[in-house]
Amino acid sequence: MDNCSGDDFSVLFTPAGVLVRGFDHESEMSPYGTDDEQVWPGVIDEVPAALRPLLDDAAFVDEGLGAPRVTVCLWWETGGSAWRAGSDIFFPSGSPDPDGSGHLFRLLTDRSPEAVQAHFEEDYGRPVPLERWRVLDGGQALVEALPPRRPA
Known part of the structure; x- marks a missing residue:
């Protein structure tokens, strides 16, 4: 899904599992809103090695930043028993939707x-x-x- 306004998400199915990545360019967790212009700490740190190359695909990397376009990420490994997301994410306070997941995935939920x-x-x-x-x-x-x- 690409809204042609800078927000997008993908649901990627592989033999290793499923990876859901989303990018809300105006969210508080967007690299565009941080000093170091990198992915928000904890969002992709725990993505399993078998799924990690999906985030590094040229289709999902911002060339200007040299980093994946992602503000929200979750995954289900083949053989797993639950959806997972980064466990050490410190969400900014004061926003009901700091990573944009509510905005991006509202029609999925x-x-x-x-x-x-x-x-x-x-x-x-x-x-x-x-x-x-x-x-x-x-x-x-x-x-x-x-x-x-x-x-x-």
């Missing part, structure tokens, strides 16, 4: 018509009727209910 409506109204910058987001009884896919995107 809340598939309600209201959440989808809010997301697309923000992206389109105009009101969208809630009825557009309700899945119809005839089996119509949600994507088919989306309004066509107009060029800016």
Whole structure:
């Protein structure tokens, strides 16, 4: 997912497991907001060696920083029993979403018509009727209910 405004996330499936990485460029934990312009301490320090090369892929590295574009990271190793994330992350205080995970993953965690409506109204910058987001009884896919995107 790339919102074309500097935020993106990927869910990467490999034989070694699954890695979820997200980058919210305006989050308090963004390298752009720190003095050293590096990944926030603890976010990727514990990523298993078998999954770590995914973060170093050119598709996920900011060339200007020479570091992975990541403000939030979690993983599930093959054979594991739970999702994991860095255990030594000190989140900045004063923000309800310091790493951007709430913003980035809201449609992965809340598939309600209201959440989808809010997301697309923000992206389109105009009101969208809630009825557009309700899945119809005839089996119509949600994507088919989306309004066509107009060029800016």
